Amino acid sequence: MSKQMTGSDASRIQSSQAKGGGNMSSSGFAARAQSAAAHNANSGGGKGGTTGGGKK
DSSP states (O other), rough: OOOOOOHHHHHHHHHHHHHHHHHOOOOOOHHHHHHHHHHHHHOOGGGGSSSOOOOO
């Protein structure tokens, strides 16, 4: 089972990369993680640390 990226996950990735001197450009992993988190939030997935899939 795969877990969807959340805003909290993206924040941890960005923080780790910034502290470690990693690639903080718009094409780096942290930017892609943030994009995935935003996509999941907008599509209804990844709310509250869950993977969605609940009945509405």
